[in-house]
Amino acid sequence: MKRFQRLFVLGVLFTSSLTYAQNKINGVIYDSSTKTAIEGAEILIKSTTNGTYSESDGVFTLTTEFNQGQVQVSFLGYVSKTVNFNLNGANEINLGTIYINQDEQSLDGIVVMARGVIDVAEGRRTPIASSTITKQQIEEKVGAQDITSTLVNTPSVYVTSQARGFGESSMTTRGFDQSNTAFLLNGQPINGMDNGSVYWSNWSGMADIANAIQIQRGLGSSKLAISSVGGTINFITKATEMKEGGFLKAAYGNDNYFKTTVGYNTGLLKSGWGVSAMFTQWQGDGYTNQTAGEGQNYFFSVGYKPNEKHNFNFLITGAPQWHNQGTSTALSNYVTYGRKFNANQGTLNGEDFNGRKNYYHKPVANLNWDWKIDEKSSLSTVIYASIARGGGQSNRYAVDMDSTSGLLDYNKVVQTNEAIESGAAKNWLGADVNNHKWFGIVSSYNRELAKNLTMNVGFDLRTYKGSHQRQVTNLLGADYVVDRYNVNLGEIKISDTFSTNPWKAYTNFAKNPDQVYGWIYDQTIRYGGVFGQLEYATDKFSAFFQGSASQQSNERTDTYQYTPGNDKSEKVSNFGYNVKGGVSYNINQQHFIFGNAGIYSRQPYQNNIFMNYKNDVNQYAENEDIVGLELGYKFVSEFIDINVNAYKTTWENRVTGSSKMATATDVEKYNPDADPAILNVGEYIYTSNYGTKQDHKGIELDFVARPLYNLEVRGFASVGDWKYRNSANTLVRNEARVVLEEKSTNLDGAKVGDAAQTVFGLGFKYKIIPNLAVDVDYRYYDDLYSSRQQLDNLQLPSYQLFDAGVSYALDLNTKNRLSFRVNVNNLLDTKYISQLSTATQRTENSKTFKGIDTTNQGLMGWGRTWSVSAKFTF
Template identity: 30%
Template sequence: MSRTFKLIMILFTVLAISQLTIAQGIKITGTVTDGSTGEKLIGASVMIADLNVGAVTDLNGVYSIENAKEGTYQVTASYIGYIKKNSNVKISGNVKLNFALESSSVLLNETVVKGTRAVLRETPVAFSEVKGEEMEFKLASRDIPQQLATTPSVFSSVSGGGAGDATLYVRGFSQRNVAVMVNGVPVNDMENKWVYWSNWAGLGDVLDETQVQRGVGASPYSVNAVGGSMNMKMRGVGSEEEYIKIRSEYGSDNLLKGSIAFHTKLSSNFAATGLISRRTWDGYAVGNYHKEFTYFFSVGGVFGNHSLELSGIGSPQEHGQRPFSYAKLTIADWNKYGRNFNYAMGRLKGNWFNEAVNKFHKPQFNLNWNWQVDKKSTLSTIVYYSMGRGYGSGTLGPFAPAISPSQDPVYQNYRDYDKVWSINSSTIDNKYSSTLRRSTSTILRNSVNNHDWYGILSTFNTELTPQLKLTTGIDGRFYTGKHYQEVRDLIGGDYYIDTYDVNNPNKMSKVGDKVRYYNDFYVRQFGGFGQLEYKFGDFTTFINLSASSQGGKRKDYFLYKADDPFNTTDWQNFFGYTAKTGINYNIDQSNSVFVNVGYFSSAPMVNNIFANNTNIVSKDAANEKVFIGELGYNVATSVIAVKANAFYTKWKDKAITINYSDIDPASGDPVNKYANISGSAQVHTGLELEGVVKIMRGFEFKTAGSLVIGKFENDVTAIVTPENNPTAVKKINLYTEGLYVSEFPQQQVTFQLNYRLYLGSGLNVFINPVYKFLGTYYSSFNPDTRSNPNDRAQSWKIPDSNVLDFHLGFTYYLTDFFVKRINLNFHVFNMLNNGYIVDGQDGGTNSTNHIAQNARVFYSRDRWYNVAFAFNF
């Protein structure tokens, strides 16, 4: 590692010296005016991003950029309420360059998206943001959370390595406990609050910016989460100049991707934006292939005091997986079979296939309506619809046997489906048929999830006084989800006997028939919110109150007879609320401090309301209570910017799913049961830092770091009543007090060097090495395994990891040509080729065996590459 780091530092030193020797002294001057009226625009910004220089127009609308350098650059003029304008200019001496900007309707930008955005030195919350340009440059076909992991307290694991299977953690809380939004619209699953990033595979291509707010957050809506919130703002029709962009991407393991994007004006007040892309990938693990098509569109315009914008995005995809539940292996097994091994891969008649495939399409469509009620008031409304259609596949019956070393030493331990075929194709069960073959060994199934989601989010903003602003509104959602398993492949047989449908027990199930379970979930949520923001002098403060009612309902087609009134439950309603406030004080032009506190009571996940996947309502279902407090300091000068904060979070009545043994009163056989119990408490405390230092023109150092300590605060005792034997009680004890919360690294540090250099003839280069350190990372464990009072040992600690990525970009600006800009980007990830552990599951069962040998893990991807070309017209 030291040799590579020295080479990088030598490169930067040489480039820095060359930068210093380039002649300076060229001046760019001009005016910025309103394109319609010719009025001078005061305070407009004119920037040359590649030189990191710029100026602001004076009272006469005149700007002057000093000490520019010879070359061809893109010069950008922008002003609030106007569409920014880019101009490619060849500079060989003093240049006069005037800009005439076209007004951008405030209405097209005044959507509910703005209500979720935090502003430095105004909004008293901890936040980080990634601009769309950076996301497009660095993402390199990874999942979006992977790029966000360079910000404080944000962690993402690639898990088994399937496309879209990444995880997201903020302050040690999983994405179930992070409010994820797209254009202000929540996208967490309505049943289990998970975020399936494979459904948003192409979103990174159309993002304008992404903001992560840690803790209480700035959103006024009735959306709350213990970890924080994340809002991804897509490109719209209100703020971009016309363009066409063609992009191609190539990478390791046969990654191929192509896209076409555009923005065009259809009339003086109507515009359209769109993108289509196609991506294929073999995957770095065996069988983790990926096929995806993405589409995005946005059309809209201004009509008097109203604006309308219709947008839609979808990414129908199919990808192979390494299932979390059984594809993790011990370190010894990975060393034996290789780190690209996939336990879900099987061989049948010489052909290979993956048992675990995810195929899904979840488009989202938004209709945004904005009404400028008067000069001080705006009503912004989003009506949205999202549907999901698809499945994740797996097996039923016994696991397929493994290929033995004697059969095939090269492919040993992959699944032997030839043996499964021989069993299923030769079994005749006269009880059901004398001619058809019964599959008694492994079969393949699809777990289907088809859902429809409708929602509305309406916000009214008004200035009560020049200092006092009121935001109020409503939030409503309704969701229907249909869940069942279906036979996918009988592997040599003609039918499979399923015993789980009481309406048709022991039915002969064929391909496409429903098996195992079949149920519907209904979720409805209605909320209201109000927020006051007050600015007085150097102080900015807010107070927010919101409340919501969430209800869940379940219908089961298999566990209950068709005429049984218990096959459908009543609505189970829970009331939640949020109260939060904060204040920001600007000490001077550079320094500011803030403090905030928040408390919310959140309805339980719908999955936790019903016990053991039945229609029986869990007696322990209760609201989870959260208190959050933050204290922060920000400094911003011309050469340094630092954001630092400390936080405290207490999470009470956290729901825990437990697995316990019981005796079936009818048969006397042992059975496994599941229950959800509450009463667990966690405390997360931490320090976060984010900063940038401008060393010289075009050369800056960036860092982000966090120390987050999460602990279980108590042991839990619960009384469980089995639903099939209501008179019996079972006492459950979980000894979790003092255990560290797992699944995320408590220590995270990122260092980056950003260097921009002009090479001549319109060619610019951008160099960006990124170093990441992850430490004090405890492997995951289920609290219900801690039933031994003598087992107080921490889960196995995953070894620290050091990762170096490298990004290199070239931009070529052209003048007087139909191609305006050409980009070439090159990326190397895991440059040092460290084989570090990205995910671990503790295998200990007592106080002495929480050790590496018993853990099951996933390893990182080996060093890999990505190259992208883009042409802007």
């Protein structure tokens, strides 16, 4: 009897287990953008630990005892998705194809090297105001434009047109220019150490090698003591790819733009090694008249993974290029000659000739090492180097313009030079050369101190030496150039000319003092910093504290204006720091609120320390003070993600300096009744401007909605209130530092210019069929002012732009794909002023363009442009 009872109980249990396990849920997981299967996606019965993973073809089978409920699909780098199921008495159900969307705000699935060095938003649980542009978006949107064009559909970013030529665009973030926005390449700073500038022509290859771009507005998540007043922009490049394959790509666009690219990667071999390489050739005539350019981009990456603890990656990339340049000009010239007018355009021997030209080659190499020490700690290090050569060519003196055609007459220059009996040049072309060497290392150690507490510490070391000189590139019919101002050589005759080819510039530059005119000086900058961060994070709450400190020294050596032994400036050292902190609260996995605050004390750039190309130190060049505050709200769901941010940034103690030789007019102005010895003709006058404060505040909104699996809607808006506060103080002194003049100009309430303070946009991407999609973007710009610092600043007309594109992909087989893309920018061919450098108010007698006095100097935006591309992936 007992034996029977035991058998009965076992039978019931066995039957029950079969009953509970007999329900099956089937389906397949696909990427909604590429319509390709996803392997390794996690599928869970919501609120349980019962789950499985999708296979290589995306298929999954999940067993459960429940008859109804919800399945939750998750995968790294994608937005989680919840799907309802109800078996309705059946034992099995097929959910069909489940499409999941890439998380546009996530970089976790993209960053594969130097994770601890690259400060992306996911490196910290406490949120920041950020936007991420994926590799696919970069490929679709950039077309024949600079990489900055991919950022135009994000809040508080203003990108001016490339009216000056290839690679000549510029951008502001929350009203602060590029020298006050930090740019990082795989964790290494790329802003110029001498002036903070970024020249996009040096980074023309970024569009080909970038895996993602993340713009962090305001305080950002970077732990380095860098110039992130407006924000921080991280460029995450390709590393050595894990899968074997390659691609061929060709693009053609307006004004004879043509670009070809080839890339290949071996994948990770059994030995642990892998290699990825890419090469690009491009050329074009340029939208603006006579702004032709040509260049190459190269990328070479070697990866080595000896075991699960260590990962090494070495890469070198560069973009040697040359391009003719445009310039700001009076609006009246655009009215007369059209918006493609270039004030540098000219003719020589019956052919187009532009004397203004940029040529540069700036290769960058870095070695990344990621070390997973144990389950709780890791170390990431990047060592980098850049040895750059090149410069900017221009006319030494003005060239006459034909008022009928608007062309500069270089034939007249040649005729004048040839007629001079001595053979000395009256006018010629010369290049301002900037050859530099830059080396650095950034290392970051991360450790989990407790269950919810992490620590990060590290250091940042950099050294920079820039060598500057002027050299002759074209004598324009003369035999030589006379230079009389080198104090060590006296009067010399220079007949040597040097190439403006970016490849030749590496070796073909003036190496002897008697080959140089105008100036010869070196800048040496050494920087050392340490940083640290503590973050406490639970499922509901997170808080962080972050700080950094740095010491920077500056020296200048001038062998042109000073004799040996007197040619080196004093060493100027400045201590800087930043402190940041923030908190966030997760209300219910969909609603997040956060707040961040920070204080920066930033060292002045060397160009503000040493005045007007001399070794004289500006005693007023002290650290600049920046205070940032921001509040944010995030909403995340299956169908829509929304971000709202409010910010306030103040920037004060800005100092600029300049100097000039006193003229007779200056002597008369500054000491009409005093001892003339206070100022004599030929002595230096030093001018310092200080005391200006900027106050920037605003609100930002952006969202991504997915109402249908094949429709994505994006929108953004930013409303800023950017003003100058207090007065701008000007102090004029002589060589003995005696004050000649002190004045104050009221700027309180003046509008900050050079960027639209009100911007909003809306766009959509619609998949007509799985491999065919169209997209349209609309943007409106208002509250744009000239770049002048004055109380009655001039407001530019508002304008709106439409961009459109079509993408099509043809899957040839499981490995090969042929894809096509068409871009049209400024679809309606809108005429607009993108930038003004003067602020002349119109009068009754003014000639105007869109209500603006045409004597104002500025740039017109590009008209309609287009590009088409085809890519074969294998």
